[in-house]
Amino acid sequence: MTRPVPGRFPGIRGSDVVKSDSNVTTRHSEIPSSPAGNGRIVAHHGISVEVLFQGEQRRMVRVKRNSGHVVGDEVSVNGELLTRLPRATELRRRDARGGVHLVAANLDALGIVMAPLSPGRFIDRAIVTSRTARLTPFLVINKCDLGEAHQLAARLRETYAASLPLFPLSATTGEGLLPLREYLATGRCGVFIGSTGVGKSSLMNALCPHIKLAVGSVGDYRSMGRHTTTVSTLHSLDGGGELVDTPGFRDFGLVDISPQDLAAHFPGFEEAGSESCRFSNCRHRSEPGCSVLRSLQQGRITRERYASFLELLDEVEAEEEKKRVRGWRS
Numbered sequence: 001m002t003r004p005v006p007g008r009f010p011g012i013r014g015s016d017v018v019k020s021d022s023n024v025t026t027r028h029s030e031i032p033s034s035p036a037g038n039g040r041i042v043a044h045h046g047i048s049v050e051v052l053f054q055g056e057q058r059r060m061v062r063v064k065r066n067s068g069h070v071v072g073d074e075v076s077v078n079g080e081l082l083t084r085l086p087r088a089t090e091l092r093r094r095d096a097r098g099g100v101h102l103v104a105a106n107l108d109a110l111g112i113v114m115a116p117l118s119p120g121r122f123i124d125r126a127i128v129t130s131r132t133a134r135l136t137p138f139l140v141i142n143k144c145d146l147g148e149a150h151q152l153a154a155r156l157r158e159t160y161a162a163s164l165p166l167f168p169l170s171a172t173t174g175e176g177l178l179p180l181r182e183y184l185a186t187g188r189c190g191v192f193i194g195s196t197g198v199g200k201s202s203l204m205n206a207l208c209p210h211i212k213l214a215v216g217s218v219g220d221y222r223s224m225g226r227h228t229t230t231v232s233t234l235h236s237l238d239g240g241g242e243l244v245d246t247p248g249f250r251d252f253g254l255v256d257i258s259p260q261d262l263a264a265h266f267p268g269f270e271e272a273g274s275e276s277c278r279f280s281n282c283r284h285r286s287e288p289g290c291s292v293l294r295s296l297q298q299g300r301i302t303r304e305r306y307a308s309f310l311e312l313l314d315e316v317e318a319e320e321e322k323k324r325v326r327g328w329r330s
């Protein structure tokens, strides 16, 4: 089954985007001439990218190792010259050493994957980062074939159901996959994030069976070189929608989030969010005329949500401080 990639290039057939990470590198040699014009980066191999053009042609184009191009970028190709077109969205993450990386461009959805026993502390951070980058977040509760997942689903529903869509499912049995397929089929281009072992690869395999990602734990297949060169790829779903596979994307530190962004995008603050505080730079801790504190008193923000907000606010302020110190040094 084929369908056009939503919105962007009417001539491109979605199901042809990338069929498997084993053959994307060779496919360009099948193309008789070198297509040019506007296209989209559907795979990144470190020193080359695969561009899919209108009319379904594709080719590899060499890039410098840190050229800044990412999967999802719309580009104009002229010979070996690649010009990036303006991006609608950029998703960035901060690694454990503080470096900032661009994950992908022009995404519009972020799937936060949870499973029993996976740490949940990053959910709020992921939601805030996603919304700040203008991506719509959604929650996937995987492994619902296991009894423990039902308690997790109930807990997450209580906290997050008013803020974003939830999809309880099982990647292995296929139970609950249909609502997620339908959600993505509305033309969304998404990526999954979640801690190791929650089942992101299993979920990708269940949603796009042609890609056959290896499933396991960090200790086995990764050390055996599942992705010998880090390859990010864009996959199209049979029923509609697209997913980016980007190995190793499990969490992200906050990148350039202000205390005001945090309050505006924090899950559970939506109802109170449209009101403004007396001070435009209010941090919602103890300032007079604070709309967040007023909502807390009125019960429109729960104590649990406010306590989680304060934890993230500490992180945001610590980042601000680091940035300030870096500014002095440079």
Ligand SMILES: Nc1nc2c(ncn2[C@@H]2O[C@H](COP(=O)(O)OP(=O)(O)OP(=O)(O)O)[C@@H](O)[C@H]2O)c(=O)[nH]1
Residues within 6 Å of the ligand: 142, 143, 144, 145, 146, 169, 170, 171, 172, 173, 194, 195, 196, 197, 198, 199, 200, 201, 202, 203, 214, 215, 216, 217, 218, 250
């Ligand atoms: N019971 C059950 N197990 C699952 C399900 N989905 C995945 N698993 C198992 O969970 C383990 C981890 O799955 P992966 O898909 O590799 O998890 P991942 O999130 O991609 O892990 P990393 O690549 O390390 O980030 C594997 O043993 C899977 O078989 C599910 O729906 N139910």
Ligand SMILES: [Zn+2]
Residues within 6 Å of the ligand: 277, 282, 283, 284, 285, 287, 289, 290, 291, 292, 293
């Ligand atoms: Zn305030």
